[in-house]
Amino acid sequence: MRWTLKPKPDPEKVKVLKEALKVDDIVATLLLQRGIETYEDAKTFFRPSLNDLHDPFLMQDMNKAVSRIEHALENGENILVYGDYDVDGTTAVALMSSYLKTRTSNVATYIPDRYGEGYGVSYQGIDFADDNGFTLIIALDCGVKAIDKVAYAQEKGIDFIICDHHRPGNQLPNAVAVLDPKREDCEYPYKELCGCGVGFKLIQALASRRGQSVEDLVAYLDLVATAIGADIVTITGENRVLAYFGLQVINGNPRPGIKAIIAEVKKEELTITDVVFIVAPRINAAGRMKHGNHAVTLLTETDFNTAAAYAVEIDTFNTDRRETDRQITEEALQQIEEQKEQERFTTVVYHETWHKGVIGIVASRLTETYYRPTLVFTKSGNKLAASARSVSGFDVYNALEACSEHIEQFGGHKYAAGLTLKEENYEAFKQAFEDVVSKTIDTKLLTPEIKVDLSIELSEIDAKLWRIIKQFAPFGPGNMTPVFMSENLRDTGYGKCVGEDESHLRVTATDGNQQIVGIGFGLGDKYDLISDRKPFKAVYTIDENHWNGTVSLQLKLRDLK
Known part of the structure; x- marks a missing residue:
């Protein structure tokens, strides 16, 4: 592992922010490293507000998209909501279709078969639309490169609206509207939305034409937060706001499908990391092992008992997926060694x-x-x-x-x-x-790199620091969990390898002034570095340990030297 210590911000800026916020050097430094320089920046960061979301009509072609959908609704046209088979695509289809169904019954969904059709817009999907009398396709999380497919649909009298976030090619499809913040001619202020996020901006625009505000759409944010986590987009700016409020929905009043998944895994308070490792893989497993339609069915189901039955089925897909990927990984590793x-x-x-x-x-x-x-x-x-x-x-x-x-x-x-x-x-x-x-x-x-925010003493780790760090969440690209480094540490003599195969390391580290327990998952082979009270340095995040009703702070070790 390469340890790279991030540059320290200008001391004058640290001093100014520290005084403005009444925080210590560590917190002020962490905030400046995240581009937060003023009291106002910090307020936006720590207290996300739905008012911080941008006007959806700033996105290129948004007016055209809204006008075409309004026309379809007024004239009773059949609308096909089309999306990719991964989490971002299936959540986007669930979001768009469930919103449109509050306005019309003439809505159906289409997820391409991963094996028969492959990624993105397919000729088969367009033929399905043609055979079933659809005159408008809204494509989500795909379509920005589907030039030939959109032309094919045009020949059949079918219009396209594309909501994508992938990089466009040199030419855009000849659709009614191409909503993609990564378009070179799009001046939308935030470029890192996921496909479901672009879909949310479209329903925000549609709702605003009926006098509704973004507060009326909060119930859809469980889907958006799930897509943000699964698609590993940056959790800054608008994505941070959407993820923050989406997590509140997930932990408070999620749709029956997500509630059923959470019930299956028996987890109480979910973080964005839990969404990435618990909710997303199960939604993804449907498209990986069977068909993405199963995910959309689960995410749009309104009855909890029915959703619970779907969730059990999807959990089976996920178990099969885990076994398949373990087997293929072994074969691939063997191939590389050869x-x-x-x-x-x-x-x-x-x-x-x-x-x-x-x-x-x-x-x-x-x-x-x-x-x-x-x-x-x-x-x-x-x-x-x-x-x-x-x-x-x-x-x-x-x-x-x-x-x-x-x-x-x-x-x-x-x-x-x-x-x-x-x-x-x-x-x-x-x-x-x-x-x-x-x-x-x-x-x-x-060589893998660990980016270290700051070098600190163990004595600087206390309940107050932990309370503030927790408020940095939701964590993700662009706002990762703070990583610290401490030097001149020794184990107090209780260090040992733990776990069934002893692949993890547990230490009680001290710097002479303070001691704290650290756990290093997968670091069992580093035991020799800490044995016999040899001095070592560590990079780690701070975490909570819950044991027998007691909560204490611990180090989640990332690497030792």
């Missing part, structure tokens, strides 16, 4: 029988293991399909763009993307991808 004859800057593996629904998860696991830009391929029809994952600081989307002559189609983000190519182009693509990455990546990015 290929280790030369140093590579990339990890690219392929097997024709691997389950397409879990290759993205496997790619993430391989990236964690080898810390290289990673592609996992499988057979999909007569093509090969892959999921790409990257390491922090390297743009895998740009690298794929540089290899586009070998690719049929691709799309995604800086750190995660998907692509298809012809089987005969696999070897040429694999080499081209290796060449591009090896020439453009900064080699230090191939």
Whole structure:
């Protein structure tokens, strides 16, 4: 692990903020590192308000989208709400369809089959719309590159409204409206919305035309918060507000589908991390193992008992998904070990029988293991399909763009993307991808990095600091849980490996003045560093330990040296 200590802010700025907020140096420093420089900034950060959300009509094409939907509603047109099969797509479809159903009964949903149709807008989906008399398709979390598909729909008299957040290509589809904050000509102030977030801005705009405010739409924010967590978008600005209020809905009065998932796992107060690791995988499992329709059905169900039955079924999909991804990860790791004859800057593996629904998860696991830009391929029809994952600081989307002559189609983000190519182009693509990455990546990015906010003494960790840090939540990209470093530590002699396979480490660390318990998951192999009271330094986050009705502060160790 590379430990990188973040630069300390200007001491004068620390002093000014500290006095304005009546906080200590640690809190003022943490806030300045997050771009919070004034009392007003801090107020917005600590007290998110729905009034901080931007006017949806600032988004390019929003007026056109609203006018076309209003026209459809007035004329009794059939509207098809179309979305991708992942969490962002299925939550967006659930959000848009359930809102429109409060205005008309002429609404249906469509999720493409991951295996039969692949990602995004499909000809099959357009044919379905045509066969069933739909004249308007609202596409969510996909569509910004669907130029040919939108043209095909036009020939059949079907209009498109696209709500996407992926990077557009050089040309936009000829849709009635393309809502995407990443459009170069879009001046919307916040660029990092997820697909469900863009969908929420559209229903906010539609509702405003009827004299409703954003307060009237709060019940939809459980879906938006789930998508924000699952899609790993930055939790800053507007996303922070949406996630903050969405978590309140999830923990207070969630829709029956989300309530049923929470009931299955018997968790009380959920954080955004719980949403990422508990709620999202179950919603995702439907599209991975069976069909995304199951997720939409669960998320739009209004009866809790029916939703509970769906949640049990989806939990089974998730159990199957876990077993499948464990098996494929083992096979992929073995394949990489066999290929280790030369140093590579990339990890690219392929097997024709691997389950397409879990290759993205496997790619993430391989990236964690080898810390290289990673592609996992499988057979999909007569093509090969892959999921790409990257390491922090390297743009895998740009690298794929540089290899586009070998690719049929691709799309995604800086750190995660998907692509298809012809089987005969696999070897040429694999080499081209290796060449591009090896020439453009900064080699230090191939060693995992822990960004450390601040070096502190153990004596500075107290209940007051913890109370304020908890208010920094919801945490996520752009606002990660503060990471601290402490030096000249020793174990008091009670350090030991714990867990069934002794893979975790428990220490009672002291700096001579104060002692505190630390737990390091997966750090059992570092025991020698702390044995016999040898001095060590640690990077960690602060956490709560609940034991026998007692709550105490502990260190959640990230690494030791």
